Amino acid sequence: MIVDTHLHLIDRSVLRYPWLAGVPALNRDFSYDEYAVEAHRVGVERVLHMEVDVDPADIEAETARVEGLSRQPGSMLAGVIASCRPEEADFATYLERQRTNPFVKGFRRVLHVVPDDLSEGALFRDNIKRLGGTGLSFDLVVLPHQIPKATALADLAPNVQFVLDHCGVPDIKGNGEHPWREHMSEIARRPNVAAKVSGVVAYAEPGSWTAETLRPYVEHTIGAFGWDRVVWGSDWPVCTLGGGLSTWVAATHALLSGSSVDERDRLLFANASKLWQLD
Template sequence: MIFDTHLHLIDQSALRYPWLSGVPALNRDFSHDEYAVQARRAGIEGALHMEVDVGPADIEAETSHVKALSQQKDNLLRGAIASCRPEEPDFAAYLERQKANPFVKGFRRVLHVMPDELSEGALFRENIKRLAGTGLTFDLVVLPHQIPKAIALADLAPGVQFVLDHCGVPDIKGSSEHPWREHMAEIARRPNVVGKISGVVAYADAGSWTVETLRSYVEHTIECFGWDRVVWGSDWPVCTLGGGLATWVAATHALLAGASVDEREKLLSANAKRLWRL
């Protein structure tokens, strides 16, 4: 069975998503019920909701909305990676509120579409350090040239558990592996960073990618981090841009064909359950 560490749900009647107007293929509702049908067919037993970069005023409302969904019968949601703004002065108070909510398992601040210097701000870095000792993780979503910025955060906050999303967002469509390959090896040297095998189908050419297109990127990520420090995510519904959930699950199984039963179990579920105490 698979545990999905990267599920996005979109409900435009409840929350605002400013960025969706620029992505017509995703600019609609994507419900838990729609996901659950596909997920159960693919062997997914549970999921963490990943924040969807809602409007700043809706950040806490998003977490509350997803938590309410999780309490419905036969729901797959087991927790949330909540949005946050470490660059803002009210982060400390926000963190205290989230620490009191066991449904929140970690945080993410989208960085790959933001100026590089955002994560270099003194307040941002000081607030990231506040996560040390809380048991709450911080997901990093950065472009290959921004991975050194992520490395700097990991070094500045060794007591914080980071998760590098989407295999470091490689340019698969452009067949580019450098400097991504070198940067991945370097960030993986930090024991407080875990690699997430997710998102890659959306970075490949939707009409022509095959398992072999993805192989060097996925295998390099696993090789760098090792089987004890990798987790799996669907990145649904973004994965629909590259074939959909069932296609990504099938590709994952094909990529793991040479792994042992123990190695597959670690990547697909055991590491996630241990990391987030599920």
């Protein structure tokens, strides 16, 4: 069994995605039905949808769209990690609306495409603290040089559950293990941070990477956080830039070949089920 904690769906007929114009390979619709065919084949049973940085005016429409898909017979969709804007004054009102919806499991604000100091603003930090005690997580997507800023957020909001996406987005193409490796070890010391082993195939050289290319990054992430604080995600369709969902699942199994059944189960589904109360 696999719980995919990081699925993106793209529907340009309903929602606006300003950033897609700069990524031609992803600038098309990626539907749940397209994903589900492949996901069923590789053992995915439950899925969390990850916000896709839609136009801010479409944030709540995106959540509603995915929730509608979850009501279809046989849907694997179990919840959403919704988009948010903690740097804005109306975040508190937005949070209260989302708290009434059990389909919303957490939030994410994309940080690697905004100024580095966005997360250092007083309003941003105060709003992140509002998540404490709500049971709602906050996903962190940052570049390696921004990991210390993510660490600072975790220190400022110790009662908030953070999830660091994509093994901290290492520069695999450039063999960039430092200072990524040191930053990962440091943020892993925060008990309120989990790591998501997801999407790293998109950071490797297309057509030439192997499981061994990914191993130093995946193994260091798991080693730093431990088997109880790691979850798995596909990052579909971004993972298609590095081979696709089936290829990433196969690579994951290759990387886990030396681990125990219990360890694999924790990474692939048990930790996610507990963290987001998916049972």
